[in-house]
Amino acid sequence: MPRQIPYIIANEGCERFSFYGMRNILTPFLLSTLLLFVPLADRASEAKHVFHTFVIGVYFFPLLGGWLADRWFGKYNTVFWFSLIYVAGHACLAIFEDNLKGFYFGLFLIAFGSGGIKPLVVAFVGDQFDQTNKNRAKVVFDAFYWIINFGSFFASLLMPVFLRDYGPAVAFGIPGVLMAIATLVFWLGKRKYVHVPPAAPNPDSFSSVARTALMTKVPGRSNPGLLIAGVGALGAVAALVMTPQWGFVIAACTALVLLLAFGGIGVSMQLDRARGLHTDEAVEGVRAVLRILIVFAMITPFWSLFDQKASTWIVQANSMDSPLLSIFGWEFKLLPAQMQAVNPILVMLLIPFNNLALFPIMRLIGITPTPLRRMGMGIALSALAWVVIGMIQLKMDGGDKVSILWQLLPYALLTLGEVLVSATGLEFAYSQAPASMKGIILSFWYLAVTIGNLWVLIVNAGVKNEAVSAYIAGSGVSLIGFQMFFFAAFALLVAAIFALYALRYKMVDNYRSEGAASLCYPATAEDKS
Numbered sequence: 001m002p003r004q005i006p007y008i009i010a011n012e013g014c015e016r017f018s019f020y021g022m023r024n025i026l027t028p029f030l031l032s033t034l035l036l037f038v039p040l041a042d043r044a045s046e047a048k049h050v051f052h053t054f055v056i057g058v059y060f061f062p063l064l065g066g067w068l069a070d071r072w073f074g075k076y077n078t079v080f081w082f083s084l085i086y087v088a089g090h091a092c093l094a095i096f097e098d099n100l101k102g103f104y105f106g107l108f109l110i111a112f113g114s115g116g117i118k119p120l121v122v123a124f125v126g127d128q129f130d131q132t133n134k135n136r137a138k139v140v141f142d143a144f145y146w147i148i149n150f151g152s153f154f155a156s157l158l159m160p161v162f163l164r165d166y167g168p169a170v171a172f173g174i175p176g177v178l179m180a181i182a183t184l185v186f187w188l189g190k191r192k193y194v195h196v197p198p199a200a201p202n203p204d205s206f207s208s209v210a211r212t213a214l215m216t217k218v219p220g221r222s223n224p225g226l227l228i229a230g231v232g233a234l235g236a237v238a239a240l241v242m243t244p245q246w247g248f249v250i251a252a253c254t255a256l257v258l259l260l261a262f263g264g265i266g267v268s269m270q271l272d273r274a275r276g277l278h279t280d281e282a283v284e285g286v287r288a289v290l291r292i293l294i295v296f297a298m299i300t301p302f303w304s305l306f307d308q309k310a311s312t313w314i315v316q317a318n319s320m321d322s323p324l325l326s327i328f329g330w331e332f333k334l335l336p337a338q339m340q341a342v343n344p345i346l347v348m349l350l351i352p353f354n355n356l357a358l359f360p361i362m363r364l365i366g367i368t369p370t371p372l373r374r375m376g377m378g379i380a381l382s383a384l385a386w387v388v389i390g391m392i393q394l395k396m397d398g399g400d401k402v403s404i405l406w407q408l409l410p411y412a413l414l415t416l417g418e419v420l421v422s423a424t425g426l427e428f429a430y431s432q433a434p435a436s437m438k439g440i441i442l443s444f445w446y447l448a449v450t451i452g453n454l455w456v457l458i459v460n461a462g463v464k465n466e467a468v469s470a471y472i473a474g475s476g477v478s479l480i481g482f483q484m485f486f487f488a489a490f491a492l493l494v495a496a497i498f499a500l501y502a503l504r505y506k507m508v509d510n511y512r513s514e515g516a517a518s519l520c521y522p523a524t525a526e527d528k529s
Helices: 003-034 040-060 062-095 102-115 119-127 134-166 168-188 208-216 224-243 249-273 281-310 312-316 335-362 371-397 404-432 435-462 468-476 479-504
Strands: 325-327 331-332
Touching: 003 040, 003 062, 003 102, 003 119, 003 134, 003 168, 003 312, 003 335, 003 371, 040 062, 040 249, 040 281, 040 435, 062 102, 062 119, 062 168, 062 371, 062 435, 062 479, 102 371, 119 134, 134 168, 134 335, 168 404, 208 249, 208 281, 208 325, 224 249, 249 281, 249 404, 249 435, 281 312, 281 335, 281 371, 281 404, 281 435, 281 479, 312 335, 312 371, 312 479, 335 404, 371 479, 435 479, 468 479
Parallel strands: none
Antiparallel strands: 325 331
């Protein structure tokens, strides 16, 4: 076992505690303290807007971190300096607990710092192995997985208590201290790490091949792909023009979606024009990535549903009864944010359950649990979780007192969906993408999470429209209940489309051959799968 591995594992445990510690108390803090100046009727909506804008940043900035590490500074330097920014962000949260701009600046720094290191730490672990000890890599990645869930569980359980009993300065300060320790431990191992230098620019990269396909002219033929990409560019400009009405985050993310969607269609229409100017492997690699992007696009509604367990579900839990519980004579009541601790515990239980029970049973009855089937099931299960949480909300809207423990069922369904979607998604993508394109796949995976949270912001803004709000008021369903059933229907519709696409998708196998020099290792998905 490489002797530098304990430094990276300890760093990851402290960093994940710091991230989930602040993330899981963010919505309760916004509702109870920072946004008290917002009218009560609008406060939950504003808290959701802040939370999901933060998550969008966390999963957008990996693009920057990965590019800086690969092209300029290497993984170690990029992780170290982004970690310092990360620590500064935590400090801002603790210091500016009653200052809106200062607190939001802290959230920006954490999104920038955590996002910047997100794609690098797992890859940095892989750099520490070579052909002589690659058989030990699985042990390390298993340890990685457990330490992430360990940090997430205790952060979700403890930090809401610190927020309630000691206030936001302490509750946000403790994750900052953990992140500072994580950075120190990472630095202490500097002389022991294997440092892989930044790579030279790749002439057959995804962007190079895509640009060649769009810009290459063929005598006597039109350029329909370039025209489609141009329509996307015009749409992106139009979205940015709407910034005053939509807000910068919605406008910028919508522009990005239009560029990717229309640009991808345009590239696929003219991809063969890149042959001869790039290797056949690179051209087919881009084709494989474009096919995977369709799958990723259909996974984005799952992230819309999944990430709202830390916003919409907490808003609901605030209005639920928390019964007095007793464990070994210790009596306590669960806080709304503590319900999120259910997720990491269930993740650790459900993955072996799937492998030892669910998937074998499916095979016995003649259903092969292919990656696409697992992902489709996961999206459908997440939709079912939201049907259940919506039914609970209807009971509450009817005046019934409902125990917070009823949220255990939708948490279980959503977590099973997470295990089926997030862990399987990267397994699928890595098997379908050639070795030269595996890096870009991880970047697009994180972008899928960003876009999933964009849908939440759009719906959150849409229900404020007078016509929409009047329709909801006339339906007899509360605003939060309407949104719950809307997202459930959204995910169910996409799950049906996903199933149809899966029938037509032809699987390939791009795992490395035995004895290949490169180490193929899994990357984290939503950090925990």
